[in-house]
Amino acid sequence: MKLGYHLGYWSSGPPADALEVIRTAEELGFDSVWTAEGYGSDALTPLAWWGAATSRVKLGTNIVQMSARTPTAVGMTAQTLDHLSGGRFILGLGASGPQVVEGWYGQPYPRPLARTREYIDIVRKVVARKEPVTYDGDFFQLPLHGGTGLGKPLKSTLHPLREEIPIYLAAEGPKNVALSAEICDGWLPLFFSPKSDGFYRAALAEGFARPGARRTPGEFEVAASVPVIVHEDVEAAAALIKPSLALYIGGMGAKTVNFHHDVFARMGYEDVADKVQDLYLAGRKAEATAAIPTSLVEDTALIGPPEKIRDELARWEETVVTTLLLRGDAATLRAVAPILS
Template identity: 50%
Template sequence: MTKLKLGLQLGYWGALCPGENHTQLAQEAEKLGFDSVWTAESWGNDCFTPLSWIGAQTSRIRLGTSVAQLSARTPTACAMATLALDALSGGRMILGLGVSGPQVVEGWYGQPYSKPVTRTREYVDIIRKVLAREAPVTSDGEFYPLPYEGPGSWGMGKPLKPITHPLRADVPIFIGAEGPRNVAQTARIADGWLPLYYSPYRQEVYADQLVDAPEGFEISPTVMVFINDNLEEALYPVKAMLGFYIGGMGSAKRNFHKELMGRMGFPDEAEEIQRLFLEGRRDEGVATVPDQFADEISLCGPKERIREKLQDWEKSPVTSLLINGDQQMLRDMAELVL
C-alpha cells in the first residue's frame, strides 16, 4: 500500500487576486506536513509569479505549477523561470506542464493547436537540455527549432546554454495529460503525472498507459474533498464542477474532458451532460452527472466514510492527493492522511 502524501492545490485565480489567503493556506499546509503546493494559470494570472511569492514565505514545502501552459512561453523561457524559482527556493521546484486545449491555445495565445503529443515531447526535451547545461541547446524539432532558421530569420541565430548554472539539473517535470497517447508518453518522458480525474476503482483505464513508468514515478491527481454528514450535499459541488468541464468546456466537436468520462465508463451520460449544457440547461446537466462518478474521483461525506475511502486510494498507484479548502479542511485531511 502507498503511503499517501498531500498537496495543496490553489489552482488559478478567479475574478480577483486572492491576496494573502493563498500564502496563509500554504504556510498552514507546510506546518501540517503537506508535501507540496500548486498554482495554475488559465487566461488570467500566470502560475510562476504567485508560486514565487509563496515560495518566499515558506521554507520546506515543494512548489509546483499545475499547470504551466506550453503556449504561454517558449520552452527556453519556461526553463529560465524554472531555473530561477528552483534556485531561489533552495531546490523545491516541480515543473508541471500541460498543453491546455484548442480554445485557449488558439483563442488566447494565438497559436495553432496541432500535434500536442509531439509538441509536449519537444518542449520537455529542450527544458531538460537547458537544465542539464552540458552543451549549447539545439533542437531540430517541428515546433521549437533552435536556432531558428525559418521565415523571417536573419540567419544569425547561435546555439546557447544558460549563463546561470542551474541548482539542479533534474528538476522534476510533471505533465497534466488526459488522452491515452499523452498519458503513455508522460510515463516515458516525465517524472510525474497530474491527472484531472482519477478513480482508484477503475485503475484499468490507465494501466496500459503507465506500463513504462519508471520507479519513483509520481501520480498526483487533484481530488475534491467535502466533509459533510449529508453525502448528497457533499457531492453537489463535485457534480457542478464535472458538469461545467464536461458540458461547458471545449466545444461540441471536441471536448477532452467529456471523452475522458466516456473512457472511464460513462459515455452516454457524458453525451447527455454536454447536450444539456449546449442547450443552456445547465442545472439539468449538473443533475445528470452520476453520483457514482462524482463519488469515485472525490472524497465526500462524513469523516469516517472518507477515512475508509482513503484505504482504496492507498491501494492505487497514486502517490499524492492534491486538495483545496480552508485551513480547517487542511487540518482535517492532515489528521486523516498524515
C-alpha cells in the first residue's frame, strides 16, 4: 500500500507546522497529500498554498463539499490547480450531510446520489473542454432554465493540462460506494475497518459491474484515512483517538441521520454507537468518549507498539485499500513511515 498524508481541516486556526509536515511527507516518499473542509477552512486554498512548496507528491482534496460550489466552478478550480501543480491534482468530492448542506450552504440535500452523478458529469465536461458545456439535468441546467434567456453555452477559456483529472468520491453508505466505483477513479472511505472489507468489496463490485463503469477494480484507488499512533501503551494511544470518534459518532449529524454512526453500527457496534450518540447529544461528551471501547479504535486505527502495528498491518494489506492516509506531525510521520513501509 502507498502512504499519504491527510492535513484535514483546521480547528480554530491554521496548523503552525503544516508546511514542515507536508515537506516531510514528500521527503519520506509519501504518494499524496490531502486537505479537507467542514464549515471553517476550505480545502482548496491550503492545498494550493502549501502544495506550492512540493514538486512530486500528488495533491488531493478529501473533500471538497459539492454543495459549496457549482460544478462549473469546481471544474475551473480543478483545471487551475492541475496546471499549477504540473498535473498532480486529485479532485476528491463529497456530498457531506444535511446539517451542513442545508444549515451552512443553504442548499437542498435530497437525492444526493443523483445530484452527485450530474455534478461529476458537468465537472468532467468542463475539464475536457471538448465543446461548450450544456446540461439538462434534474438538478443542474446549463444554460439555466427560466432565467433571463440570455445565457448561452460556454467553453472554458483555459486549455486543460490533462483532459481527465482523477475524481475520487467520499462515501460511507453502500449505494454511494457503488456509485464511486461506477463513475469515479477512486473512493475515499472514512472509518474503514478490515472487518468491513467484504461489505465494501460487494458494494464496489456492484458499481464495477454496471454498464459503462469507468474503471476496473485493478485501476481503482481506495485512499483511506487511518489514524496511526506509535505508543507502548495501547490504552493511552486509544485515548487520543476516542474524543474524535465520539464527535463523529455522536455529534456529526442529526439523531436520525448520521452516516458515521451507521458505519459503526454495520461494523457490529450498534449498541455502542447508540449509547455514544445519546450521551453526546445530551451534552455529556466526556461520558460519550468513555463509552467507546478500545476494540472499536483498534478496528479502525493502527495503534500501539511498532511490532503490534506491523502485525496488524497485514490485515489492511489484504483489503481493498490502496493508500493509507496518515495524520500527525513531522515526528509522527518519521516514526511511522519505517513501520508501514
